[in-house]
Amino acid sequence: xxxxxxxxxxVAPQLIRDVFGVGTSCPGCGEQLGLKIALQxxxxxxxxxxxxxxxxxxxxxxxxxxxPFVNCGMNAAAAASAIARAQNRPEVKNPEKVVxxxxxxxxxxxxxxxxxxxxxxxxxxxxxxxxxxxxxxNHASRVEKSITKxxxxxxxxxxxxxxxxxxxxxxxxxxxxxxxxxxxxxVLTPCPVSWSFDPSITVxxxxxxxxxxxxxxxxxxxxxxxxxRRPLRLEPVEKYISLQKRFSFSEEEMTAVQEAxxxxxxxxxxxxxx
Numbered sequence: 001x002x003x004x005x006x007x008x009x010x011v012a013p014q015l016i017r018d019v020f021g022v023g024t025s026c027p028g029c030g031e032q033l034g035l036k037i038a039l040q041x042x043x044x045x046x047x048x049x050x051x052x053x054x055x056x057x058x059x060x061x062x063x064x065x066x067x068p069f070v071n072c073g074m075n076a077a078a079a080a081s082a083i084a085r086a087q088n089r090p091e092v093k094n095p096e097k098v099v100x101x102x103x104x105x106x107x108x109x110x111x112x113x114x115x116x117x118x119x120x121x122x123x124x125x126x127x128x129x130x131x132x133x134x135x136x137x138n139h140a141s142r143v144e145k146s147i148t149k150x151x152x153x154x155x156x157x158x159x160x161x162x163x164x165x166x167x168x169x170x171x172x173x174x175x176x177x178x179x180x181x182x183x184x185x186x187v188l189t190p191c192p193v194s195w196s197f198d199p200s201i202t203v204x205x206x207x208x209x210x211x212x213x214x215x216x217x218x219x220x221x222x223x224x225x226x227x228x229r230r231p232l233r234l235e236p237v238e239k240y241i242s243l244q245k246r247f248s249f250s251e252e253e254m255t256a257v258q259e260a261x262x263x264x265x266x267x268x269x270x271x272x273x274x
Contacts, residue, residue, distance in 0.1 A: 024056045028200060029189075029202075030191060030202050031103070031129040031189040032054075033189070034127075034187045035101055038099070041170040042099060042125070042173055046096045047070065047099055048083065048098065049071050050076040052105070052106060053103075054103075068096075074109060076110075077107075080100045080117070080122070081117045088123075098123065100125070105133040107126075107128045119154050120182075121181045125173070125177065127173075131194065131195075146186060146215075146216075148160050148220070149273045152220040153223060155182050155183060157184070159184075160187070161188070162187065162215060164209075164210065165217065168217060169185075169187060172185055188206055188209055188210075195244045197245070204243070211235045213237070214237060214240055214261055216268050224271065225271045226271070234261075238254060241257075
């Protein structure tokens with residue numbers, strides 16, 4: 001627990017600006033902020049990435065990172081597993097943490113490989129930045145689905161996080177770094193471009209996703225589900241929806257969304273994934 005607190009205290013008061021250099025991300029990029037917090041919390045590591053906008057931060061011959069960066073195409077889970085196993089060889093005196101930072105689209109496409117790595121217990125921290133790039137919205141219930149629910153029971157540790165709450169996110173990263181086995185953290189990283197909101201309110205959008213219950217922040221450890229942030233009361237979902245232009249709901253649809261969110265949040269409050 002001391003390690004978790006120190007990581008949270010290290011990150012939350014001030015996001016250090018020197019974890020990587022100038023990049024090519026858009027203003028207000030949620031995924032870059034999520035990566036900045038992760039690198040500040042975890043320190044030295046080998047960073048593995050599937051194709052996505054983060055890949056543009058390390059285009060040959062330049063890189064924005066001060067850690068080794070592997071852009072492996074699409075299947076980051078398989079590449080990270082191989083690197084983690086190589087770290088276990090006796091000639092490796094000072095093994096590095098192996099950290100994946102991959103989007104929800106690439107993660108969904110290779111979910112079988114993620115679960116296989118988790119079942120094997122490969123010593124990897126897999127951070128899925130979810131900017132809804134894969135359109136991962138459950139249109140049947142209008143609740144934004146969490147990939148974490150699909151992999152949690154295979155992992156040594158699984159959690160959701162939001163870059164709007166760096167203390168919670170950093171504590172989960174620190175807990176993951178202190179454990180062996182496969183760890184999966186899914187962090188919500190709103191995208192101003194695809195979600196159609198002003199870049200100045202990225203953190204506000206991420207915060208309201210949590211406070212409305214649309215993006216519950218929870219962890220699964222030893223098959224036990226626990227909410228790690230519990231708002232005193234859930235804000236109306238409309239507050240979150242109204243900041244974006246990617247949704248256009250009728251009054252009836254908005255009511256259905258609100259009820260689905262409440263149901264999902266209630267299940268998690270009771271320690272159930274589904």
